[in-house]
Amino acid sequence: MTAPSRRLAFGLAALTALACGDIAAPVRGDLYEWRLEAPSIPGPGLDTLSFHWDKSDLPVRVWVEDTDNLPDHMARAIDVWEAAFLYREFEATLVSDSATADVIVVGGAPGPKLRMKRLHSALAPECAGATDLDVDVSSSELRLPIRVFIDPRSLPDDPGIETCLALTSIHEMGHALGIFAHSPDPEDIMFADPEVELTSARDRRTAEAAYHTPPTLEAVRP
Amino acid sequence: MLIPALLLAAGPGALHAQTDYYARVGAVWAGTLVRDVLGTEISVRQAIAPMVAIGASMPISPGYGAGVEATLASGGFDAEQDGSETDLGTIRSGSVLVGLDGPIWKSVRWRVGMGGLFYWPSEESGIFLQGGPIRFLAGAGADWRRPVMSSWDLMVSARYDFHRFTTDELERRGFSQAQGVSRISLSVGLARGIR
Numbered sequence: 083m084t085a086p087s088r089r090l091a092f093g094l095a096a097l098t099a100l101a102c103g104d105i106a107a108p109v110r111g112d113l114y115e116w117r118l119e120a121p122s123i124p125g126p127g128l129d130t131l132s133f134h135w136d137k138s139d140l141p142v143r144v145w146v147e148d149t150d151n152l153p154d155h156m157a158r159a160i161d162v163w164e165a166a167f168l169y170r171e172f173e174a175t176l177v178s179d180s181a182t183a184d185v186i187v188v189g190g191a192p193g194p195k196l197r198m199k200r201l202h203s204a205l206a207p208e209c210a211g212a213t214d215l216d217v218d219v220s221s222s223e224l225r226l227p228i229r230v231f232i233d234p235r236s237l238p239d240d241p242g243i244e245t246c247l248a249l250t251s252i253h254e255m256g257h258a259l260g261i262f263a264h265s266p267d268p269e270d271i272m273f274a275d276p277e278v279e280l281t282s283a284r285d286r287r288t289a290e291a292a293y294h295t296p297p298t299l300e301a302v303r304p
Numbered sequence: 305m306l307i308p309a310l311l312l313a314a315g316p317g318a319l320h321a322q323t324d325y326y327a328r329v330g331a332v333w334a335g336t337l338v339r340d341v342l343g344t345e346i347s348v349r350q351a352i353a354p355m356v357a358i359g360a361s362m363p364i365s366p367g368y369g370a371g372v373e374a375t376l377a378s379g380g381f382d383a384e385q386d387g388s389e390t391d392l393g394t395i396r397s398g399s400v401l402v403g404l405d406g407p408i409w410k411s412v413r414w415r416v417g418m419g420g421l422f423y424w425p426s427e428e429s430g431i432f433l434q435g436g437p438i439r440f441l442a443g444a445g446a447d448w449r450r451p452v453m454s455s456w457d458l459m460v461s462a463r464y465d466f467h468r469f470t471t472d473e474l475e476r477r478g479f480s481q482a483q484g485v486s487r488i489s490l491s492v493g494l495a496r497g498i499r
Contacts, residue, residue, distance in 0.1 A: 105470060107340045108478030137390065168430050168477070169346060169383035170390050283477075294342035294385075 113288040114270070118199060118262035118299075120219050131217065133224055133299040134260040134292050135172060135184075142174040142259070145183035145227075150234050151244070155251035156187055162252050163259055166286040171293040172259050184301070185228045185258045187251075192231040201257050203264065203274050208236045208246035213257035217299065224299040230254045249279050256285070260292045324369070326459050328357045330491025332377045337469050338431060338483055346385045348431065350395065353379025357461070357491055361405055368406045373417065375399045375489070394426040399441055399465070408446060416444040421467050434472035441467045443487075449495060457497040463489045 117130040135142050146156045153176060160174045177183055192200065192212045199215040210233045216225040232250055236243050253276045264274040270282045281289075332355045338348040354377065361371030378396040382389045403417020423436030443465025449457040468482035 103481060103484045104339055105483035106480040165429065165433055170392055170430055290342055
C-alpha cells in the first residue's frame with residue numbers, strides 16, 4: 083500500500099469514528115392527562131380509557147356541515163394536529179359522504195345527551211363546542227362516528243367569531259383524535275375554555291403520548 | 305480545494321482540454337436519520353435510493369487531481385417502531401463535494417472530498433415541518449476505470465460519506481446534538497478519459 087493510500091485508510095477510519103454519534107431525543111415529561119375517566123365496570127372507582135386511531139384507520143374521515151365556514155376551520159384544525167406529530171401518527175381528511183365518516187362535525191348546539199360521554203368546551207361568548215363519544219366501557223368499544231358540535235353563538239360578522247370558531251375547531255379535533263380530557267393550563271389549546279389559537283408544546287407532547295400508549299378503547303364502525 | 309473547482313467552472317482553454325468529466329448512475333444506502341424514544345425506540349430510515357452523479361477533475365500534479373462531484377438521490381423514508389413501519393414520504397438529497405484524487409493501484413484511484421448535503425422532502429411535515437436542512441458532508445471513495453471507446457472509459461465507483469443530521473423542527477422540539485449518518489453508494493458510468 084502506498085503512502086497516500088495509507089493516509090486515505092486512516093482518514094476513512096477517522097471519518098467513520100466521527101459518524102458514530104447519535105442524536106439525543108428530548109425527555110417528554112411535561113404533559114397532561116388525556117384519558118377519559120369512566121365508571122369502572124365491574125367494580126368501584128374509575129377507569130381511565132385511552133384511545134388513538136389505529137394506523138389502519140388513517141386517514142380519519144371527517145364530514146363537516148357546510149355552515150359558518152366550518153369546513154375551512156376543520157381543514158385547518160386537521161393541518162394543525164397533523165403537524166403536531168413527527169412520524170405521521172395521525173392523518174385526517176374531509177369527506178363528502180357523512181355515511182362513511184369517522185367524525186361528524188355539525189354547526190349548532192348539541193342535542194339531547196344521548197351519548198355516554200360529552201366533552202363540553204370552548205364556552206366563550208362568541209362560540210362553544212362539544213364532542214360526543216359513544217363509549218361502551220364493558221366491551222371497551224368506541225362506537226363511531228364521533229360527533230362534534232361547533233355552536234356559533236353570535237352573528238357571522240361579530241368581532242371575534244372567526245377566531246373563536248378556529249380555535250374551537252382545533253380544540254374539538256383534539257378530542258376527536260384521542261385527547262379525551264382537558265388541560266389545566268390556559269396556555270394549551272386543550273384547556274376547557276381555550277384562549278390560545280394554536281397547539282402548545284405540551285399539547286403536542288400529550289398527543290404524542292396518546293399515540294404511543296396502547297389504547298384501551300377500540301373504534302367500532304356501525 | 306475551491307480554487308480547482310473555480311478553475312473547472314471557468315472551463316476554457318488548455319485546462320478544459322485536460323479536464324476529466326464523468327457521469328454515473330447507481331444506488332445509495334444511508335444510515336438511520338433519527339433515533340427517538342416514545343414508549344419504545346423509533347428509527348427514521350431512508351430506503352436504498354437511486355442516484356445520479358456527475359463530476360469533473362483536472363490534474364494538479366503528476367498522478368493527482370482535484371475536482372468537484374455532485375450527486376442527486378431520491379427515495380422513500382419511513383419510521384420504524386416495534387417492527388411496524390410508517391411511510392413518511394419521499395426525500396431527495398443532493399450533495400456537492402470538492403476534493404482530491406490520486407492513484408491506489410493500476411486503474412483504481414482514491415478520492416476524498418468535503419462539501420454540503422441538501423435535503424428536499426416531498427412535503428414539509430413531521431421532522432421536516434420547517435424544511436430540509438443543509439449539512440456539512442465529508443466523504444471518500446474509490447474509482448475503477450477501463451477504456452471502452454477511443455475517448456471514453458467505463459467507470460465504477462464506490463463512495464462513503466458522512467454528515468451529522470438534524471432539522472429545525474427536531475431542534476425546536478428539544479432534540480440535541482445530531483445523528484451521525486453514514487452513506488454508501490455504488491455506481492457505474494462513463495468518463496471522458498484523458499489519453
